[in-house]
Amino acid sequence: xxxxxxxxxxxxxxxxxxxxxxxxxxxxxxxxxxxxxxxxxxxxxxxxxxxxxxxxxxxxxxxxxxxxxxxxxxxxxxxxxxxxxxxxxxxxxxxxxxxxxxxxxxxxxxxxxxxxxxxxxxxxxxxxxxxxxxxxxxxxxx
Numbered sequence: 001x002x003x004x005x006x007x008x009x010x011x012x013x014x015x016x017x018x019x020x021x022x023x024x025x026x027x028x029x030x031x032x033x034x035x036x037x038x039x040x041x042x043x044x045x046x047x048x049x050x051x052x053x054x055x056x057x058x059x060x061x062x063x064x065x066x067x068x069x070x071x072x073x074x075x076x077x078x079x080x081x082x083x084x085x086x087x088x089x090x091x092x093x094x095x096x097x098x099x100x101x102x103x104x105x106x107x108x109x110x111x112x113x114x115x116x117x118x119x120x121x122x123x124x125x126x127x128x129x130x131x132x133x134x135x136x137x138x139x140x141x142x
Contacts, residue, residue, distance in 0.1 A: 004049040008089045012045040023110035031104050034096035041091040050081040058111045069098035
C-alpha cells in the first residue's frame, strides 16, 4: 500500500516503517513548553493522502506520558481520507498533566492505517442470545 506524504517542515525526520510493530511513529514539528493544565494542538509536520476506504488512527506511544507528562485528549485521533489537502497538517490534541518541554523531532505519538467500517444496518430484536455473561463487569475479580 502506498501513502502519499507531504512534510510541512524540512527539519522533520522522515517517516519510516520499522521492521517490528505495526504502528508508525510521528514526531513533534515544533519546540513546545507547556505548563500543567494547558491544552494545545501539537503540530506533527505531516499530511497524507490515504487510500480510498482507509483511515489513520493516531494514538500515544507507550512512553509519551512517562517522558512528557501529556495525554491525547481524545485518546485516539481519527484521520479520514478526505483530510488530504495542502493545508491539512496532522496535529495531536494534547493536555499537559505536569510542566513539560517537547523538542522538535521528539517521537510523540504513532499511527496505523485501518479499513473504514463497512456499511451496516440495524434490526431491532426483543432478545439477543441464550449465552449470557451476566452484564458489564461480570467476569469477576480473581
